[in-house]
Amino acid sequence: MISMNGASLKNTEGDKQDKRSQPINDAPKSDVSSKVPTHQRNKKSKHSYFEGIADMLRGGMDNLAHAINRLSTMAPISESEICQMIKEMNLESHMNSKAHIFICQDVNMCLTLMGCPQEERKSNLLTMMLAHDYV
Structure with a gap:
């Protein structure tokens, strides 16, 4: 019995040591993401994805418009x-x-x-x- 108690004391002391070695963080944790429903987060993600695609399309259309303008000022023959x-x-x-x-x-x-x-x-x-x- 004594050896079991000694072992359990040893384990308990080890647990206390582990708890003391971990830093204590009293700062409040932000749980904003947990307050926002999942469907709204997905909606925002999709929105930003589509905004990126829209920006790429706008850039492509601008390039096309510049090319058309440049070609329209060129003579049809040399x-x-x-x-x-x-x-x-x-x-x-x-x-x-x-x-x-x-x-x-x-x-x-x-x-x-x-x-x-x-x-x-x-x-x-x-x-x-x-x-x-x-x-």
């Missing part, structure tokens, strides 16, 4: 092709550079000229240049 088109119109030599600059500055003017039959391009170009005080 400047050397514009130069060749002007030469085919047989303008007076001093008008070639003015016509080239005029067409290259405005994509819509270039599209308008390209849409005209070749025999009407010269008169249409001169009309557009006069309308914009470019002659």
